[in-house]
Amino acid sequence: MLNKHSTLLWLRRDLRLDDNAALYKALKQSQKVCAVFVFDRDILDLLPANDRRVTFIWQSVHALQQAFSLQGGRLFVLHGKASELIPTLAEHLGVDCVVAAEDYEPNAIRRDDVVNLALTAKGIAFSLVKDQVIFAKDEVLSQKKTPLTVFTPYKNAWLKTVNSFYLSPYPIASYYDRLWQPDLNIEEASSLNQMGFIEQSLLVQAGEAGAAIAWQDFIKRMDGYKAYRDFPAVKGVSYLSVHLRFGTLSIRKLAAEAWQRGGEGAATWLSELIWREFYMQFLWHHPTVSNQAYKVEWRDQPWGNRQDWFEAWCEGRTGYPIVDAAMRQLNQTGFMHNRLRMIVAAFLIKDLDINWQWGEAYFAQQLLDFELSSNNGGWQWAASTGCDAAQPFRIFNPILQSQKFDPEGKFIRKYVPELAALSSTDIHAPWDLTPMMRQAAGLVLGKDYPLPIVKHDAARKLALEKYEMIKNKLSSARAE
Ligand SMILES: Cc1cc2nc3c(=O)[nH]c(=O)nc-3n(C[C@H](O)[C@H](O)[C@H](O)COP(=O)(O)OP(=O)(O)OC[C@H]3O[C@@H](n4cnc5c(N)ncnc54)[C@H](O)[C@@H]3O)c2cc1C
The missing domain is CATH 1.25.40.80 (Serine Threonine Protein Phosphatase 5, Tetratricopeptide repeat)
Incomplete structure (x- = not known):
């Protein structure tokens, strides 16, 4: 129903024209619609200059800016604090409503509450719609x-x-004639460099x-x-x-x-x-799961948390080829295959006895597809602390996982080239080879490729003892 004069569409994680629910709502209700994307300093100021996601967003937003322009609309691209810029821009444009897609993350909900208050104080409506x-x-x-x-x-x-x-899908194209190009002079973000970021080369093509x-x-x-x-x-x-x-x-x-x-x-x-x-x-x-275990009984468990092992895991030099290949894939590309996410998470938590939240935070920094809900869910699944989690006594064997899911060692060879000369059988556990076999493959363990930082069988035993101890503590607490 056409009940608004003009609307500002605030794009966040819906960087497309096609079937965009917030755009549809804005077009359907107003005579005139323009759009804005804010490179939000509340988020960006915490990121390193080489963050790949900022490049992905930058490229996607620029493609979208052109798409809006082609259809007779305008997308403002700003850099600053969204909580301040959105109410100010809405007021300058004289719109009577701001529309955006809902976001379900705790920080985003808090930000939207702040924006809502500021807009309401100016007599501007704020409307959120489901899209993602x-x-x-x-x-x-x-x-x-x-x-x-x-x-x-x-x-x-x-x-x-x-x-x-x-x-x-929402039939957006039939309302394109309501897109609007307001004549407003405002400082826009001009480049990634100007915002303090360095353009990264991406393996995926950004944008719609x-x-x-x-x-x-x-x-x-x-x-x-x-x-x-x-x-x-x-x-x-x-x-x-x-x-x-x-x-x-x-x-x-x-x-x-x-x-x-x-x-x-x-x-x-x-x-x-x-x-x-x-x-x-x-x-x-359950927004509190973003900083603690969902299951209360797992919140205060003891951890070994060895910094040198954590660094070896991050850098892909644990001596376990499948773990190292996976971590190198993550570091080099910003992506990791789901099976590998499960393997490296289990290895960090159960073999290295390192707090799952360290791994969660590292993934959050590195993943191009980082999604708080799925990342937290995946880590709490692996740690057995989550809502529908892996059984604590089920411990992945990284060697068997490697043999089963990378049987020819093709994936390992791609990211751990120092093992490329090993056969499909030998590549999963190079420490098991005889010195003569290693010599034939030109491999010196501890020099060309690390020796395993832990022995899986021993680590597994310790993990099981730890879980047994927690279980006993829990049953005696219940009995008291
Ligand atoms: C420890 C851990 C951390 C993870 N962190 C993230 C993350 O930050 N962001 C993220 O998008 N996914 C995460 N996942 C889930 C999954 O690994 C990725 O979604 C998947 O690897 C992405 O590749 P794809 O698009 O080819 O997935 P496909 O296998 O093609 O699946 C299609 C889509 O379904 C969704 N999906 C698939 N598997 C899962 C899952 N287990 N949980 C939730 N959604 C899923 C994703 O949106 C994915 O794009 C994590 C999993 C684990 C075990």
Whole structure:
């Protein structure tokens, strides 16, 4: 309904025109709509100059600026504190409403509350709409109308609730004539350098165009997802997480394709999209998990926390080839395959006895697709501290995982070239080779490649003892 004169669309993690829920709401309600993106100093000032995500956002925002301009609209690109700039810009433009897509992270919710207060004081409305998920907050609940903390019942309830209404795209293009190019002189962000960042070379193409190419590439492969998704050397997964993170792709488009397509590949992939929503609603219901274990009994567990082991893990020199290859992939590209995220997380927590929050924080710095809800969910799963977590006594064996999921050692060879001459059988545990075999492969352990920093069998025993101790403490506390 056309009930507003003009609206400012505030883009955050929905960097696209296509099927953009907030843009649709703005266009539908107003005669005139312009847009803004703020490189928010409250977030950016904490990041290093070489942060890859800022490059991804910069490239995506610039492509979007051109797309708005082509359709007769304007996207302002600002650098400063969003909580101050948004109310000021809205006032200068004289709009009667600001529209944005909902964000479910605790800091974003606090920021939006501040902006809401400032806008209200100026007599400007602030409206948030759901865009980044199919179901948010408490749209999917148990039969007793309580939040779900276990994935399978959540997934079943999600699948029961979904229908084509929730998956339909918003018909934005029919309202493009309402896009507006206000004649306002304002200082805009002119370059990454000017904001204190250095442009990084990315392996993924940013923006809506990059997202569309990646999506078309995956549609062809979706049927094989179930069969190939666990093998990091095979192109089995979608690599769409960064586009979902920054909203260069619409979740409705992805979920609709997977839901309608049928078959095991599509159904398994849809489950992964549902995991994403599961963790997002979980974080919204339990924001304190962002800085503590969900399960109270695991909050005060003792940790070894050896700094030198942590550094070896971060840098990919633990002496475990699959762990090192994975960490080097992360450091070099900003991406890590899901199977490897599980392996390196388990290794840090259970083999090295290092607090899962250290690993969570390192991933948060390095991942191009860093998503607080999924990252925290993944780490708390691995640490057995989360809502629907791995059993504490289930300890991944990094050698068996390596043999099973990188059987020919192709992935290891790519990121740990010093082991490239080893055979598919030998590459997973080079310390087991005889000195003659190592010599034949030109490998000196401890010089060309590290000796393992821990022995898995011994570390596993210690981890099990620790968990047994925690379990006993817990049962005696309960008995008292
Ligand atoms: C310790 C750990 C940390 C993680 N940190 C993040 C993170 O910061 N950001 C992030 O997007 N994912 C995270 N994941 C989940 C998963 O590893 C990535 O989503 C996936 O590897 C991205 O690759 P893809 O797009 O090819 O995924 P695909 O396998 O093609 O899956 C499609 C999409 O489903 C979602 N998805 C898949 N697996 C999961 C999952 N286990 N939990 C939640 N959503 C999922 C993602 O949005 C993904 O893009 C983490 C997992 C673990 C174990």
